[in-house]
Every structure is written in structure tokens, then in C-alpha cells.
Amino acid sequence: MTPEADHRGRPGPSTGDAGAPQVTVDGVAVTARTGQTVAGLLVSAGRTSWRSTRGGGRPRGLFCGIGVCFDCLVEVNGVPDVRACQRLVADGDDIRTAPRPRPAAPGGPAGDGTRTGEA
Amino acid sequence: MARLIAVVGAGPAGMAAALAAADAGAEVVLVDAAPRVGGQYHRQPPPGLADQHAGPGFARLEAELAGHPRVRHLAETVVWALEPRPGGHRLHLRTGPADSPHRTARVLDPAALVLATGAHDRALPFPGWDLPGVVTAGAAQALAKGQRVAVGRRVLLAGTGPFLFPVAQSLIEVGAHLVGVLEANRVGATAAGWLARPAALLAGRAKLPELAGYLGLLARHRIAYRTGHAVLAAHGTDRVEAVTTARLTRDWRVVPGSARRIAVDAVCVGFGFTPQLELAVAAGCDLDATGTCVRVDIAQATSTPGVFAAGELTGVGGADLAAAEGRVAGASAARHLGLAVPVPRAALRQVRAGRGFAAALAGAYPVRPGWRSWLTEDTLVCRCEEVSYGALCQAVRQRAALGGRVLRLTSRVGLGPCQGRICGRNAAELAEALLCRADQRPPLTPAASARRPIAAPIRLGELATTPTEPSEHGFASTDPTDRSEA
Ligand SMILES: Cc1cc2nc3c(=O)[nH]c(=O)nc-3n(C[C@H](O)[C@H](O)[C@H](O)COP(=O)(O)OP(=O)(O)OC[C@H]3O[C@@H](n4cnc5c(N)ncnc54)[C@H](O)[C@@H]3O)c2cc1C
Ligand code: FES
Ligand code: FES
Numbered sequence: 123m124t125p126e127a128d129h130r131g132r133p134g135p136s137t138g139d140a141g142a143p144q145v146t147v148d149g150v151a152v153t154a155r156t157g158q159t160v161a162g163l164l165v166s167a168g169r170t171s172w173r174s175t176r177g178g179g180r181p182r183g184l185f186c187g188i189g190v191c192f193d194c195l196v197e198v199n200g201v202p203d204v205r206a207c208q209r210l211v212a213d214g215d216d217i218r219t220a221p222r223p224r225p226a227a228p229g230g231p232a233g234d235g236t237r238t239g240e241a
Numbered sequence: 242m243a244r245l246i247a248v249v250g251a252g253p254a255g256m257a258a259a260l261a262a263a264d265a266g267a268e269v270v271l272v273d274a275a276p277r278v279g280g281q282y283h284r285q286p287p288p289g290l291a292d293q294h295a296g297p298g299f300a301r302l303e304a305e306l307a308g309h310p311r312v313r314h315l316a317e318t319v320v321w322a323l324e325p326r327p328g329g330h331r332l333h334l335r336t337g338p339a340d341s342p343h344r345t346a347r348v349l350d351p352a353a354l355v356l357a358t359g360a361h362d363r364a365l366p367f368p369g370w371d372l373p374g375v376v377t378a379g380a381a382q383a384l385a386k387g388q389r390v391a392v393g394r395r396v397l398l399a400g401t402g403p404f405l406f407p408v409a410q411s412l413i414e415v416g417a418h419l420v421g422v423l424e425a426n427r428v429g430a431t432a433a434g435w436l437a438r439p440a441a442l443l444a445g446r447a448k449l450p451e452l453a454g455y456l457g458l459l460a461r462h463r464i465a466y467r468t469g470h471a472v473l474a475a476h477g478t479d480r481v482e483a484v485t486t487a488r489l490t491r492d493w494r495v496v497p498g499s500a501r502r503i504a505v506d507a508v509c510v511g512f513g514f515t516p517q518l519e520l521a522v523a524a525g526c527d528l529d530a531t532g533t534c535v536r537v538d539i540a541q542a543t544s545t546p547g548v549f550a551a552g553e554l555t556g557v558g559g560a561d562l563a564a565a566e567g568r569v570a571g572a573s574a575a576r577h578l579g580l581a582v583p584v585p586r587a588a589l590r591q592v593r594a595g596r597g598f599a600a601a602l603a604g605a606y607p608v609r610p611g612w613r614s615w616l617t618e619d620t621l622v623c624r625c626e627e628v629s630y631g632a633l634c635q636a637v638r639q640r641a642a643l644g645g646r647v648l649r650l651t652s653r654v655g656l657g658p659c660q661g662r663i664c665g666r667n668a669a670e671l672a673e674a675l676l677c678r679a680d681q682r683p684p685l686t687p688a689a690s691a692r693r694p695i696a697a698p699i700r701l702g703e704l705a706t707t708p709t710e711p712s713e714h715g716f717a718s719t720d721p722t723d724r725s726e727a
Contacts, residue, residue, distance in 0.1 A: 157276075157286065162388035170393075170480045170506075171373035177627040181479050183373040184392070185624070185663075187380025188281070189274065189339070190361045190517075192625060192658035192698075201342060203658075205698075207380070208339035210276065 143213040160206035160217055161187070161194050172196055172206070172219035196220075244268045246574045247332055247351035249320050249520060252280020253560040254552025254567035255357035256302055261571025262355070263311040265582045270349060271312055272334060274319045274697065278303055280359055280552075281379065282560040284386045319697035323523040329547055330354055330524055335699065342700045353547045353574040356521050356535070357567060360514035360553035365608070366667055367615045369475030369484075370510070371624050378408045378511030385411035392417070393507025397484055399423035399472045400511035402606040406455035408509060409464065419464045420505060425489055425512075426606055427469035473500065473615050475508055484508055493611030512608050515666055516554045519696040524548045529556075533666070539589070541570035549574050558599030565591035613674055622671060623664040625657020633668060637675045660693045 143154045147164070154163050161184050164172055171181035173195055185193040187207050194206040197218040211217075244267050248259045251273035259271040271278070279285055283299045306312050315336060322333040329352060337344030362377035364370065374393060378400055381392045385408075396417045398409055401424055409422050459466050473495060474485040488499035518528070521535045526543035529536040534557075535550045537543055543550050551570035552563035568588035576582045616622075618631035636652030654668045655661030661668070 159388060162384065162390055165384060165392065166388070166390045175627055180371060180627070181373050182371070184376050184380055184384070186361060186364075186377050187383040188361055190659060191663050198340075201340070204340040207383070208274070209341075210338060212338065 141213065143211050143215065145211055145213070145215040145217055147217045148219055154211040158211045160196055160198065160204070160209045160211055160215075163211055163217075164196075164206060164219070169219070174220060243352055244578055244580075245270065245349075245351045246353045246355065246571075246578065247272060247349055248355040248357060248571070249273075249332070250280065250357035250359055250552065250554075251275070251278040251314065252357060252359050252552060252563065253282050254359070254554075254563040254570070255280065255355065256306060257564040257567030258355045258357055258549075258551055258571035258574070259312050259567075260302075260305060260309065261568045261585065261588075262575045263309050263571075265572060265575035266580045267311065267353075267575045267578055269309075269312045270315060270351070271306070272315045272318050272320055272332075272349075274317065274339070276316050278306060278314060278316075281383070282563075284383060286387055286389050320520060321695060321697040321699045323520050323696065325525070326350060335697075335703065340698060340700075342702050344703065346703065353577045354524070354549065355567075355570045355574050356524070356526075356543075356548065356550045356554060357552045357563075357570070358517040358520055358554055360516045360557060361662065362510075363512045363515045363608070363666065364510050364663065365512050365612045365615075366620055366622055366630070366664075367473055367475070367612075368617050368620045369477070369481065371621050372475050372477050372481045373479065374477070374481035374506055375475050375508045375510065378404060378509045381507075381509040382408045382411055385415045389415055391415040392509065393505065394418055395420055395505045396507045396509060397421055397423070397472065397486075397503060397505045398509045399425070399470070399486075400509075400513075401425045401608065402511070402513050403452065403602070404511055404514075406452070408511070410455065410458060412509075413458065413462055413464075417507075419462070420503060421465045421467060421486075422459065423470040423472065423486060424466065424468040425471045425493055426609070427489070427491055471612075471615075472508055472510065476502075481505060481508055490611065491609070493609040494614050495611075512612075513606065514553055514557045515662070516557070517662075518554070519693040521548075521550060521554060522692055523696065526550065537566075540573040540576075541566055542573055547574075547577055549577075556596070556599055558595050558602065562592065562595030562599060565595055610670075610674070613671060616671075622668055623652075623654040623657060623661075625659050625664070626653040626655075628652050628654045628664075630671070633671060634675060637672045658698070660695075 142156055145152055145154050165184060171183040173182050174180060175182060182193045184207060185191045189205050189208040195203045196206045198204045198209060199216050246262045246267045246269050248255045248269060248271045251271050255271060256278055259269045263269045277285055318334050318336040320332050320334055324331050332349040334347040334349060335344040362379040364377050376392055384390050384392050391412060396412055397420050398405055405422055409419060412419050469489050470486055471489055472484045473487045475481045476483045483502055483504045485500050485502050488496040490496055516534050525545045526548060527536045535543055535555050537550050537555050541549045541551050549570040551566035565588045568585055569592055572582045572585045616630045620630045622628055622630050622633050633652050633654055655665050
């Protein structure tokens with residue numbers, strides 16, 4: 123088997139522990155671990171949500187974990203809509219989570235009522 | 242190229258298919274979106290994240306694939322579209338970091354195709370299921386196995402089926418405090434499902450020690466495993482802070498007075514699996530009677546000549562069955578190319594036994610109709626487009642039975658970025674129930690909702706660089722000069 127090395131320029135999964143990727147999350151410098159996904163990095167930093175929906179301004183983070191649901195979108199190096207659960211962190215990545223506009227939630231088809239109240 | 246077989250998906254099914262086909266003399270290209278082979282079952286933490294849990298069986302498989310002169314593995318490569326061409330199909334591939342605009346494009350014209358694209362968790366909607374901290378059981382599993390991270394500190398696991406057990410084990414291993422495991426089906430109902438198929442139970446005998454092991458693990462950690470229970474609602478403002486659980490009747494309606502509130506910071510839900518059908522549907526493969534799986538014959542051949550399918554795509558039955566089906570599919574694909582291949586008798590036997598076991602599983606852990614009573618008017622049915630149950634009801638009533646597309650267009654259910662993968666099946670069942678009440682025909686079949694010309698996300702800008710002709714190895718590619726994004 124000859125694994126393709128099309129995506130050089132970032133640590134592949136076989137480079138071991140050396141050279142842990144240095145990245146920024148919303149401008150803050152963070153040392154990631156080789157092989158970590160952006161979602162893995164965010165969740166281990168204690169984040170549960172990192173964007174909000176267009177309609178109702180609902181917070182969203184990880185949901186399916188395998189690239190199917192598109193809940194976990196982040197911006198990486200200026201490119202929006204990158205699935206955080208699928209994207210491996212690479213050295214130098216500039217990761218931006220979406221600011222969280224607290225909803226007046228007018229246009230949302232379901233209003234903001236899905237959250238079933240306080241805890 | 243005459244002897245080229247493409248295998249899409251490198252889980253247990255695809256790995257086995259690639260080896261079987263290559264051993265029979267075919268040239269194999271094994272394509273998977275992930276950086277490593279293994280699929281969902283053999284998901285490995287990358288070397289940078291220590292604490293490898295690779296079983297010896299997997300290590301051997303991975304080494305065998307890596308050393309095989311006729312297997313070429315395309316890692317981090319998605320098949321984003323499949324189109325018919327004279328005498329076969331053309332696959333459109335992209336290689337590179339997920340969702341990057343700088344991926345390498347290729348097309349591949351294999352002489353035979355094995356689809357082993359697996360499945361994803363089915364999540365049922367309930368009030369608050371879109372709060373952050375509510376994830377699928379598979380997400381918790383992928384995060385634990387692949388990233389060595391627990392999805393939360395106080396975690397509740399709920400849903401149905403034996404998949405909850407390995408997820409519980411992984412959560413314990415990564416240090417989560419598991420406050421309980423809720424199985425929605427009742428023991429009595431489950432046992433009846435098993436007893437309806439004694440032969441299958443016998444076939445699944447090998448699984449019993451495994452099951453006993455899981456129950457022992459939960460007991461040692463004093464984790465309650467409650468059957469006939471489910472999460473009815475998740476509460477919180479910016480994230481889940483508590484859940485309401487309740488006892489269920491046999492058909493999953495709530496037993497009055499049984500609701501309890503539990504503080505948690507994560508909830509994992511899994512109600513079985515939904516096969517990833519889009520490439521099979523694009524290849525014109527017939528689905529089975531349930532409309533959720535690809536129909537295959539004893540040789541794993543689909544209704545489309547030259548296209549074979551294996552693994553969860555053809556029915557959910559676990560990794561061993563997936564691997565056995567893969568061996569059969571790989572051999573059949575090689576035979577389709579005219580290679581002399583001995584009949585894979587052992588694998589065929591395993592498939593037969595495994596299918597019986599899978600049918601028994603499906604009978605024991607069905608999704609029962611009472612889940613629809615958990616929804617409130619404002620529960621989101623479609624997460625992407627934020628369509629509530631109330632809005633869906635209204636759309637169904639207005640446009641009764643005019644067909645799936647119409648329903649989608651009037652309510653926007655299924656029109657979001659996931660293309661209905663998360664909401665399609667649930668919305669179809671909800672709409673069907675509403676229409677049955679109104680005495681009309683169901684509007685949306687799963688097959689209709691799996692018709693997705695774009696099987697994996699691709700950026701508009703990337704479409705401009707799509708190669709049109711494959712080169713000698715059945716390949717064509719664009720060669721972007723700058724692939725780094727930093
Ligand atoms: C998130 C998740 C975790 C699971 N964990 C376990 C577990 O720990 N234990 C267990 O017993 N069972 C687990 N399962 C059940 C599991 O699906 C089966 O046991 C087994 O992995 C099925 O094997 P498969 O080969 O059919 O599919 P999979 O293992 O799912 O493999 C399918 C592969 O196809 C690839 N693929 C799909 N579409 C494309 C495309 N268009 N282009 C490129 N590649 C593609 C995927 O990347 C994936 O690697 C899990 C399921 C899920 C969804
Ligand atoms: S969590 Fe579903 S796509 Fe990432
Ligand atoms: S959840 Fe409905 S389209 Fe994604």
C-alpha cells in the first residue's frame with residue numbers, strides 16, 4: 123500500500139509526538155497535540171459550543187462527531203464552514219469560532235423555544 | 242484500467258474487501274475520508290495521542306494492507322460524487338485536509354466497485370436535543386477512541402441497542418462519570434425479540450460473554466443500566482445542564498408520574514444506525530424493503546452490475562459481519578473482472594450466521610413509535626434549517642401527500658447542509674404518522690431522501706478544477722501548486 127502524501131506541509135499522523143502543532147483559537151495561542159481534530163482541541167479546552175445558528179441564534183458544537191451533521195462548523199485560516207470534527211489541527215492554524223450573538227431570535231422558524239427552560 | 246477495483250470506505254468491511262480482491266489478483270484502490278484505515282470500529286487515536294488500544298487483529302490487518310503490492314490506500318480522500326459511464330461508474334475524489342479548498346482532485350474509472358461506506362448514528366428528536374452537550378453516542382465514542390477526550394464530566398448515555406455498551410466502556414476509560422445507561426426497550430420486549438428467532442440467538446452465542454463482560458463492567462463501576470427508560474428532555478440555556486428521564490411503556494410512551502430530573506453536563510443518544518446510502522443510490526442500487534439498506538444477493542452484488550456492497554450499508558450487524566461481507570464482496574468484485582477466485586465458503590457461512598444475528602438484534606432493539614409523543618410543538622425536527630415539529634405538522638397538513646420534494650420545499654425540512662442525513666428518517670416517520678391519521682399516503686421515503694448528488698461536501702471554487710479524464714492508472718488529477726493553507 124502506498125499512502126498518498128498529497129497534503130504535505132502539515133504533520134501527518136505518522137510523525138509521532140514531536141512538533142506538537144502551535145495554533146491560535148480566536149487569537150489565543152494554544153499548543154495542540156499531533157493528530158487532534160479541531161473539535162477534539164475545543165472540547166478538551168472545555169468548549170461545548172462554538173457557533174450559533176443563522177435562524178434562531180442557537181448555540182452549536184459537536185453533535186454527530188463523524189462529519190455528517192454540519193453542526194460543528196468553524197473557520198480555519200480564513201476559510202469558513204470547516205467541520206471541526208473532521209479537520210485535523212495543523213501547525214500554524216488560525217482557528218476562529220463564531221461570536222455568539224445573543225438572540226432576540228425573531229426570524230427563527232421555531233423561535234427560541236426549543237430550550238426547555240432553565241436548569 | 243481493466244483490473245482496477247475501487248473500494249470506498251476502509252472500515253472492517255472495506256479493509257476485508259480490499260484484501261480479498263487484491264489477493265485474487267486485482268489492483269485495488271481503497272478510498273477513505275479518514276487519515277487512517279479502520280473505520281468506526283477500529284478507530285485509533287493518532288500516534289501523537291498516546292495510549293493505543295489497537296487490538297492485535299487490527300494491527301495485523303493494517304500491516305497486511307500496507308504491505309500489499311496491489312493495494313493503494315488513498316487516505317483523507319472523499320468520494321464526493323459518482324456518475325455512470327459506459328460500462329461502469331466514475332468516481333470523483335478529493336484528497337487533503339477536510340473541507341479545505343486546496344484539495345487534490347481526481348477521477349477514477351474502476352472496472353468494479355465495492356461500496357463499504359458504513360453508517361451513522363440515528364438520533365431521535367426530543368425537546369432540547371439541539372443544546373450543546375447533547376451528542377450522538379457515536380460522537381462520544383469517536384471522541385473517546387479517536388481523541389482520548391471525554392465529551393463531559395457527568396454523562397448520561399441513552400438510546401437503544403447493544404452499541405451503548407462499548408460507548409459506556411470508552412466513556413469510563415477516558416474518565417467520564419457515567420450517571421447511567423438508559424435502554425429504551427424493555428427487557429421483556431427484548432427477550433421476546435430474541436425468542437422469536439432462537440436459531441439467530443444461537444448464532445449470536447459468541448456475543449454473550451462479551452455482553453456479560455459489559456454488564457460486569459457497569460456493575461463494578463456502580464453504573465445503573467435501566468431498561469425501559471429514556472431521556473425525554475434536555476434543559477439549559479447555552480448548554481445542557483440537566484435532563485428529564487422517564488420510564489417508558491412497551492411502545493415508548495411515557496409512564497405518567499415516572500419523570501425524574503438529573504444534573505448532567507453531557508448526554509449521548511443513539512437509536513441504532515442509518516446507512517450512508519448516497520453513493521449506492523447514485524449508482525442506481527436497489528434498496529431493501531425497509532428502504533434504509535442496500536439490497537445485495539448472496540455474493541454481495543447489488544442490483545447494479547459491477548457494484549458490490551458490504552458492511553453496515555447492507556444492514557446493521559456489527560464489525561464481524563461487516564468484515565465477512567467484505568471478504569465476499571472483494572472476491573465477487575474480482576470475479577466480475579474475470580479473475581479466477583475460489584468460492585469464499587467460510588466467509589459465506591459467517592455472513593449467513595451473522596445476518597441471522599443481525600435480524601434478531603433488529604427485532605430486539607427496534608425504534609418504537611411512542612418516541613413521537615416526546616416532541617412538543619417547538620422541538621426542532623430539522624436541526625440545520627431549524628424547522629420545528631409544529632411547522633412540520635403545518636406543512637404536512639397543508640400539502641398533504643404531494644410527494645417528498647414538496648414537503649421539503651414547503652417546510653425546508655432536509656434542505657440544510659446535512660442534506661437530511663440527520664432529520665430525513667425522523668421527518669419521514671413523523672409525516673407518515675400525521676398522514677396516516679389523515680388517511681393519506683406517506684410523502685417521503687428514506688430512499689427519496691438519500692438521493693444526494695453530492696455525497697460529501699465540496700466547495701464551489703473546487704468544482705472549477707475537476708479533471709475530466711483518468712490517466713493510465715485509471716486516475717486523473719489536478720495538481721494544485723499550493724496546497725498549504727497556513
Ligand atoms: C461513530 C460510530 C462509532 C462506532 N463505534 C463502534 C465501536 O466502538 N464498536 C462497535 O462494535 N461498533 C461501533 N460502531 C458500529 C460500526 O459502524 C460497525 O461495527 C462497523 O464499524 C461497521 O463497519 P463498516 O465497514 O460497515 O463501516 P465503517 O466502519 O463505518 O466504515 C465506513 C468508512 O467509510 C468511509 N466513507 C463513507 N463515505 C465515504 C465517502 N463518500 N468517501 C470516502 N470515505 C467514505 C468512512 O470514513 C468510514 O471510515 C460505530 C458506529 C459509528 C457511526
Ligand atoms: S459534529 Fe457532525 S459534522 Fe462535526
Ligand atoms: S437536520 Fe435537516 S437538513 Fe440537516
